[in-house]
Amino acid sequence: xxxxxxxxxxxxxxxxxxxxxxxxxxxxxxxxxxxxxxxxxxxxxxxxxxxxxxxxxxxxxxxxxxxxxxxxxxxxxxxxxxxxxxxxxxxxxxxxxxxxxxxxxxxxxxxxxxxxxxxxxxxxxxxxxxxxxxxxxxxxxxxxxxxxxxxxxxxxxxxxxxxxxxxxxxxxxxxxxxxxxxxxxxxxxxxxxxxxxxxxxxxxxxxxxxxxxxxxxxxxxxxxxxxxxxxxxxxxxxxxxxxxxxxxxxxxxxxxxxxxxxxxx
Amino acid sequence: xxxxxxxxxxxxxxxxxxxxxxxxxxxxxxxxxxxxxxxxxxxxxxxxxxxxxxxxxxxxxxxxxxxxxxxxxxxxxxxxxxxxxxxxxxxxxxxxxxxxxxxxxxxxxxxxxxxxxxxxxxxxxxxxxxxxxxxxxxxxxxxxxxxxxxxxxxxxxxxxxxxxxxxxxxxxxxxxxxxxxxxxxxxxxxxxxxxxxxxxxxxxxxxxxxxxxxxxxxxxxxxxxxxxxxxxxxxxxxxxxxxxxxxxxxxxxxxxxxxxxxxxxxxxxxxx
Numbered sequence: 428x429x430x431x432x433x434x435x436x437x438x439x440x441x442x443x444x445x446x447x448x449x450x451x452x453x454x455x456x457x458x459x460x461x462x463x464x465x466x467x468x469x470x471x472x473x474x475x476x477x478x479x480x481x482x483x484x485x486x487x488x489x490x491x492x493x494x495x496x497x498x499x500x501x502x503x504x505x506x507x508x509x510x511x512x513x514x515x516x517x518x519x520x521x522x523x524x525x526x527x528x529x530x531x532x533x534x535x536x537x538x539x540x541x542x543x544x545x546x547x548x549x550x551x552x553x554x555x556x557x558x559x560x561x562x563x564x565x566x567x568x569x570x571x572x573x574x575x576x577x578x579x580x581x582x583x584x585x586x587x588x589x590x591x592x593x594x595x596x597x598x599x600x601x602x603x604x605x606x607x608x609x610x611x612x613x614x615x616x617x618x619x620x621x622x623x624x625x626x627x628x629x630x631x632x633x634x635x636x637x638x639x640x641x642x643x644x645x646x647x648x649x650x651x652x653x654x655x656x657x658x659x660x661x662x663x664x665x666x667x668x669x670x671x672x673x674x675x676x677x678x679x680x681x682x683x684x685x686x687x688x689x690x691x692x
Numbered sequence: 693x694x695x696x697x698x699x700x701x702x703x704x705x706x707x708x709x710x711x712x713x714x715x716x717x718x719x720x721x722x723x724x725x726x727x728x729x730x731x732x733x734x735x736x737x738x739x740x741x742x743x744x745x746x747x748x749x750x751x752x753x754x755x756x757x758x759x760x761x762x763x764x765x766x767x768x769x770x771x772x773x774x775x776x777x778x779x780x781x782x783x784x785x786x787x788x789x790x791x792x793x794x795x796x797x798x799x800x801x802x803x804x805x806x807x808x809x810x811x812x813x814x815x816x817x818x819x820x821x822x823x824x825x826x827x828x829x830x831x832x833x834x835x836x837x838x839x840x841x842x843x844x845x846x847x848x849x850x851x852x853x854x855x856x857x858x859x860x861x862x863x864x865x866x867x868x869x870x871x872x873x874x875x876x877x878x879x880x881x882x883x884x885x886x887x888x889x890x891x892x893x894x895x896x897x898x899x900x901x902x903x904x905x906x907x908x909x910x911x912x913x914x915x916x917x918x919x920x921x922x923x924x925x926x927x928x929x930x931x932x933x934x935x936x937x938x939x940x941x942x943x944x945x946x947x948x949x950x951x952x953x954x955x956x957x958x959x960x961x962x963x964x
Contacts, residue, residue, distance in 0.1 A: 486863050506863040513856060517731045518910045527853045528864055552911065572864060 437464055439499050439576045439608045440485050446493035447480060454480050455491070456632045462576060467602060467609040467622060469639075472629035473651065478612045479509065481629060482578050485610060505574030505607075507565045509581045519553045521545075521564050529571040539567040543597065559590050566594075570601065577601070578610045595622040708932055710830050711822040715928035715946065717833040718882070718889045719898065721840045723921025725882050726899035727906070727913065728875060731855050735900050736786065737774070738879060740793035742895040744770035745883050746800030749817055753807050760832065760884045767880030770796060775876075797892075820891030820943030822932070829888060836885045840878050847874055852913055890943040897947045902927060905954040923953050 442460040446453070454477045462468055462485065470478045483489040484496050486506055513519055525536040540546045543563040548556065556564065562582060569577055579598070583591040599622055602609055611623065620639045627636040628648050635645040642648050729738050748766025752759045770792065777788055804814050816824065825833075844851070850871040853861040862868045886895045906919035930953075931946030938945075 483859075486859075488859055488862060504863045506860060508857070508859060511857055511860070514731055514733070516733075516904075516907055517855065518907060518912055518916055519856065520912055523912050524856065527849060527856060527861075530849055568860070 437499075438462070438497075439464060439502060441497045442481070442484060442491075442494070443497070444494035445481075445484055445491040445496060447477075447484070447489070447491050453631060455484070457494070458629070458633055459494075460485070460627060460633070462608045462610055464575065464608045465602060465606045466624045467598065467611060468625045468627060469611045469613055469623040470627050470629055471613050471642075472634075474614060476630045478614075478629055479580055482580055482610060482612055485576075486578055499575070503572055503575045505569030505572045505577040507562070507569045507577070507579040507582055509584065509612075511561065511565060513553045515554060520549075521551050521553055521556075522549045524553050524564065525568050525571060528568045532571075535571060536567075539571045540564070542570060543567045544593070558584065559587070562594070566597075573605070574607055576608045576610065580612045581614070582611065583613065598622065704936060707823070708936065710825050710827055711942065712928065712932055713830045714825045714833050714889055715822055715932060715942075716925055717830070717837040718886045719902070719924030719928045720921050721837045721882055722886070722898045722924050723902060723906070723919070724844050724917035725840070725878060726901075726903035726924070727917045727920050728851065728855065729879070729896075729899045730903040730907065731913075732875075734879075735896055736789045736793070738883070738899055739896045740774065740789045740796070741767045741770055741879060742883050742886075742892045743793045743797035743800070745887050745895075746817055746892045747796045747803060748800075748884075749887060750800050750803030750807070754803065759887075760836075763884035763887055764880050767883050768877065771876040771880065800892075816891070817887060818891050818893045819941060820887075820889050820894060822889050822942040822946075825888055833885050833889075836881055840881055843874065843878060847871060851875060890946060894943050894947050898924060898927070898950065901947070901950040901954050905950075905957040908957045908960055923950065923957075927953060 438461055440460075440462045442458060445455055445458045447455040458477075458481060460468075460481065470481060472478050480489060484491055486504055487496070487498065490496075513524075521540070522533075522536055525539065529535055529539075537546060537549060540549055540563075543566045545560055545563040545567065548560060548564065553561075553564070562584070566579075566582070569579075577598075582594055582598075598609055598611070601607065620643075623639055625636065626639050626642040628634040628642055628645070628651060630651050634647040634651050635642055637645070729735055744766050745763045748763035749759060751757075751766065752762030755762070774788065774792060777783075777792075778785060783791070800817075801814065804817065813821070815821075850861070850866045851874070853864070853866050854868050854871050858868050861871075882899075883892075883895055886898065890898050902923035903916065903920040905923050906916045909919055910916035927946050927950035930949035932942060934940060934949060935942045935945040
């Protein structure tokens, strides 16, 4: 009972020593995480490291086998899943999709789409949106909830580099305006380096955490991503205007390996 | 000549009115319910519940309890058993449904055939006997239809939300499990009503075919639900009329009418 209190009254979500296994396969082991209002926390780690599972614990979609997850009373959550598949048998316009989160507020729905830069998609069918368009519609739905905590699973997927930059810029603005906390999942530190307050490096357990600079100097981080991968991921992303800004978000593979200044320690 | 024609039409209306009204009640509800069955890919699940309904009907006869009540209870029991069995991962969903559907159907047929005391028309349960419904049935069916429509409208957003994405629905505060149970309950109620009209073997078709036809003409879920109802109502009209003039069994005639209407919707390209 002694540790049943939150770290701080304002703390949004606190995960204490959470463990989770699917059969014999341990996904999370003794993971702790604290999410505060007004802070952007980025969860990085290789594929299959348990990042999405940890996000699901935070959201209350999955329960841990061990440990505890505490949420502030009355916490409003906004969630942007990695994928959203709408069955082809279901006719659904973007507006109708947003209505599920915010019924009766046509204006609010229009504003949310405006905010994420896809107001023109309001009457379009959800099926047939590009990956980048879908991400922006999902973000609009999450923002409509006026969340205290926004959880985004790989928000940069299917969005080109300039689109990603715009997306992270928007998340920063939302944080500044509403004071909400943000939990981002990424497998690419260099993309989010400049935008994040706290980085948690996850590989079934928390390898290291702290400011982006501290994490990028941490030996555990280098072990996790390997020397070459480390070099790639160490690169702090800087935005070059050598490409078109494409908000439709079709992935541009020519940016693979695009790196800014390298940090060597 | 004119008098005979009028009398013929009057007789037809008198004879068919209860059947028509009963069929319309089922078709009206089958529109939105069938849409959910299609969206959630529950066609086989609905079929399994319908087959289980026969077992419920057999129990109602054996225990001399209300048919509709027994069918609803049987459907809910089977739905609960299926949800429980689906937690295990050894048998896939399809296989499980196949086992349960046909086992309960076989048990239902055996149970009904064992009823020595009453003469039971098994065919009527399997393929429906719309012409046998009386005014009390019509009243019960419409009461059930209104109940289902009210519950659907009340929970519409939650039902739609869990259909689009259960994770998002849960994060946004929709009681996912409760909403899923409501959908099961509504489906069980509908199947109980439909057992007398189209029969257990044809219920799924009345759920799925109008909804599938409506899909091609709709841009929103609500449009699809309403259009599916309209297509279902038209199928009942056409099926009954066809049955009257060609002396074909009513339930299958309605299903064929629905299929023909679906065929017409194929002529139009879906725009989304």
